[in-house]
Amino acid sequence: MKLGKRTTMHTKFLFTISVSLMLVVSHISFADEVALDKVQVSASGQLLDDVAQPVRVFNQEDMQQQNGDTLGELLSSLPGISNASFGAGVGRPVIRGLSGNRVKMAINGTDSADVSAMSSDHAPMVDAANAEQVEVIYGPNTLRFGSGAMGGVINMADTRFHEMPLQGTRVRVQSSVASANEATSLSASLDSGFGQWVMHMDGFTRSSENFTDGNGDEVNNTSTESQGMNVGLNYIQANGNAHGVAVSLLNYEYGVPNPDNHNATVDPSQLRLDAQSVVFTPFANVEKIKTQFTYIDYEHGENFDDTVVGLFDKTATEFKSTLSLFDLGGWRTSLGVQLSLQDLDVCHDHSGCDAIPNYSDLSWDGSEGANLSNDIVDGYRFSHDTPMPLTQTQDAGVFWVMERDWAKGLLELGARLDQRTITADPVSIRPSYRQQASYYEDKTFDSASMSAAMTWRIDAQKIGVSVSRSQRAPAADEMYWNGDHHATFSFQLDNPDLDVETAYSLDVTWTYEQANYQIQSAVYYYDFDGYIFNDPKSIVDPFHGNPVYRNEQKDAWLSGAEWQLDYNLNPQWQWFVRGDVVKAQLKQGENKNLPRTPPLTTSTGVKWMFNQWQINSELKHYAKQSDVAENETITDAYSVVNVYGSYSQTLGASTLEFYVKAHNLTDEFGRNHVSYLKEFSPVMGRNVTLGATYQF
Template sequence: MRPHALSIAILLSIHHAHASETEEIISLPLIQVDAEQLTLVDNVVKVENQNADNKTLGDALKHISGVQSSAFGPNAGAPVIRSLSGNRVQILEDGASIYGMNAISGDISIPFDPLFSQTITVNKSSDSVRYGGNAIGGSVNVDTGLIDQDMPDKNANLEVVAKKGWNDFNAKGFKLNLNNQHNFSTNFLFSTQDISSYKIHGNSKASVCNTALFPASGGTNTALADACQKEARIQQVYNTASQPYIDQFMTENPDWADGTFSFYTDQPTSVWSGKTYINPENPDYVPDTPKYTQNKINRDVTPDYKNKLGNSYFENQHYAIGSTYLFDRGYIGISADSKKSEYGVPGFSLENKSFQANYDDGLPVGVKTDQRKYTLQSQLNFESPFLNQIQFNTNKLINTSGEYLGAEIANRYKFDTQQAELLLKHQPMKLLSGFVGLNYVDRKVKGQGELRYLPDLNTQTQAIFIKEKLDFNWLELDAGYRTERVEHKVQDSDFKTSRNSPNVELKDRKLNLDSFNVGSYLKFNDLIGLKLRYSVSERAPEINELYASNAHYSIMLQEEGNQNLKEEKSKNLELTGLIHYKDFDFEATVYKMKYDNYLYLTHSGLQTANRLPLKYWTQTDTEITGFEIDVKQKVDLNYYGNLVLSAFADLVKNKNLNPNEYSLFNDGNYLPNMPTNRYGANIEWEKNDWSARLSSIYYDKPQYLGKNVSQEIPLPAYNMVDLQIRKHLKLHNADFDVFLNGSNLLDEDARPQNSPLKYIAPLPGRGFQIGVSMKL
């Protein structure tokens, strides 16, 4: 453990005195999760999920400034926080990591229940102190509500939800709670969602797949052609009208000809073997025309669908049970949870066949995921100030994710993870509180299939961390520190690296990490405040960055890891200003994240035999800068109800600070596939039993573009307009909500710039859901 002292000067900041002013609450009732004692210094947003039209976890968070979705088609969308995702954003369920192939391969969805996931907590700041290196870019924690921490008000509660979709999924499910109003409470849950395919506006492939493949400067944009799943090449064709005579000798002796051009000549006579031949005039001759013309071949490797998104089917099932024993000083709860999904990856084929192949028999890509989770949570409360609470949580997570080429397995990986965490909370004095934690993770990864790109591996992580808070009401000081050890062990298997791999012999890696953060908030008065936060975080290279080799079709490249890569380190500075006046709230955040040894895939400038670009995991220094602005105004309309007007804007840049000549030419100054800046606006209205929400998010045309040897082609701006209308009814002992959801009301051709499939699979077109939820 390196001696980073918690005595580092505490930085000042501010936030509202009330929790409701600290967190942006989106939608309806909030359920708190007291697993980590979040402080007012943390940049945290909590989102309710009730009756919302959320297709993926990333989609559920799109109204949060600074957070977008990876949008790998409509069925796989992971949160992208300030341009960071994957291995840098820790995804948790009830405080425990659900890390799997979803962090490594973008087409693998995060197991998520869009019906009954209750509260989603997003920390947009580095959360490495609490959740380790994989939270270097923030964390997202989904509360399932399976294990009750308090006794429900009634001894039986039933919630039933049914949704019917038009260009949106159908859904149904129930959640049943039974308890004895004393010490036992049990929850049963079932939900399912499905859709056969999505409709879109226009063609599935972007117009630039036809207009920008052959630049005016000449040649072919091969990177764009690969992203568009196109066969694009220029063929030189001899122009038979370019020469005035037909070669008589070649006409009489065609076996001597070396191509079409051999039959034509500029000379009226030709001499062969001492004999003179009179060459007749070419009747097609056109003076001053070039000898060769270009035939620009543009063929689809995968279909370009019209008004539909091919291979976009989706099926999801969730079964769960959770039971809690509550007693005077705490509780003990257990749960078993099963989530299964099967869906298509639209517009995409694993078969990048050679040029001039027959593409008609190409097979679509399907994904199947199966996550089973077994959890034990416990909490014991004490009256002692030096130890007032013990939390012990452990779970076993088995996540199996497979890519299928037609009906055949391309690759399948099983993540078998066991986690345990112990939290010791204390409050030795009124102003001071905090906790000390121990964390252990053992993760085994095994793969199969002809298209494997990872060896079998076992990763063990041990960590100890501490967070402390001083609360003076008008001033809160916060500090935390974590030391972590990560060890990757290569297991025996038949996995072979490619001839392009820098890893000749796979070796184990051990890495030691240290992270800390300091911050505070200062409330000058009831009107104005400031918040400042500083953190230093470290992340160990993950298994794909170290050991990947061979074709990784889901990210459309030949991926080669490097087992000698160093740990990644970020230094983050974040400043927030706040204004609160009556029913008006304003919050603006600027941030700067300096990364040493930032891990990314650099383009080699070459393609492999299957036409996939060859890329290597490498490191550079980068700087991520950006801002987020949130504004909210409440308006009392008296007889006409209440109105809430809100808006946000965000922008992020991820710049390579020290590119060498090689990476500057191939990758550019900015990393590709970065989120663009957005401008959002919401109108929420409520009166008695009626409520409605109209929202708009404008995604601007990207300004900071990367390269894949060729310059990244920007896509047009678009505006996503959504609508929710709800009517609450009460009949006898039952409460009903009848609702209508509308998405992409403008039927835009929406292609997120950060989506790997942006050129071949837009977001779904206009869609609607009607539904009803009943509570007894």
């Protein structure tokens, strides 16, 4: 099933949310005490102190204090994480300078299966409006999610699935308004238990207008609108086995800033169906088996002056089963299998895309098309038709993760084997623009990844060391896309000769904790064989005169550091310092710098808490980035001041909290070096948000 038009989805979302909230209000029972599941690190079920490689967790309170709604904005306050923004509607996290396919996005442990890694104007279909927590996972545990997550995994965990019975009902409602872009937001969630059944419902709606930058100028085409909902139903057996199903709908529409102020928008929509089963002690020596199934139906249109010039249709199916063994010789072991199938169809036509084109009725002898042969610049063939064939990507992987305590800490080991097969069908491309038939033959890639991590506890210190060899196969779009990208004002060339990318990494962490302060730090180094990167060419495309890029493979290295100090001055006051720096270069070439590498970032501030009151203030500095790639401009330094204050009041079994937050309080003008659109979309100016959260 393919989704309907955005306007239809919009109406369905609002209707469903309204009805859901009315049902919530009319059927809530307060008689029973709430006993919710404890949300743990979703990758392994462990507590944070029980993992060798650090896992950063962002909870609801952390997210409430941040400016913006995208994952990139929410997580960018963490050391080592940047926001690859594309206007106000897109914010994909960049971890240690790595992004795209090297940072895996997941929802409750399974792939988000969107197209956000394909292009910077595509929004991740992971929304934290009603999330319990967002986890940033490194080290061996990333192997549970798939191959190629060299930067890490962003996993959004919510409560659509429950593995423990729930007595009573929990409701959370949040609403806010903001000044710089006239943003409004409303979200609500409900978890309710009745007998052996547990139900989850949540929904949200958000909208914003064009924002103003630090100079007071309006940034055109930065308005956004989004709605979403999740419904889950779980059955927990008397023996502890838990089974659940969930359905999710998510819809965005956002503007794309551009130099000519055209009305350019993108409107992705996604239907997601999930099923999960947890069975305890099914066999001897087996603690539990967790099985997950996900089906996703995704589409988005790219609109230019009210014409749909781009259309993306994607369906994805994923099956994952993880078997956890009882302790054997002190080792806690998990084994798993993960299978996925993804179909991607695209249309790109200046005259309009009503559907994915099908030219199967046109004859073709398997030779290269005449138009493709004529449009050659510098030896590269330029297509002015559907930019890539229909593709199907089949992934099959097995993984093994084990851990044990030792006298001074924890040891973790992991390994994963994957095979990817990509099938291409040129039926959507007119024969005059097709490559030779051999170009579309199936491609198969085998990859193997291994990781080990260990911690040592020495009095108040904890030292962690992680080493890994990670591989990732190229994605279909990295190999086959040959066409214009309106949103990025560029032309992307194909490269069917891409091969498996390999990274060797070393990560060392140090934590020192005393009664009134804690220091956390990390240094890391990545060595890449065949690093896939979008290489700018010294030509323009023959159709639009846009810059030309092509995915190439060259050896590269990346290194950096992160640090954080939290110092309790007294029971009410805390002072903190945070920062990160990363350097990324090719090993050969005249200009070795890789593009959009995050600048040195530092921040300092104080937190004050007293009874129901809390005030946080922060000064964050983004240094000048002069280590730029070819055809990339230097980005000047800037600083922002952020302030957050809240007051909470307990009302019987409920809690009411009011909050105010001011982002970029001094109205500083700046540009985000990690953004493709830094020249057209500066950072937002002063933005004051008022909000309230009610929980019972």
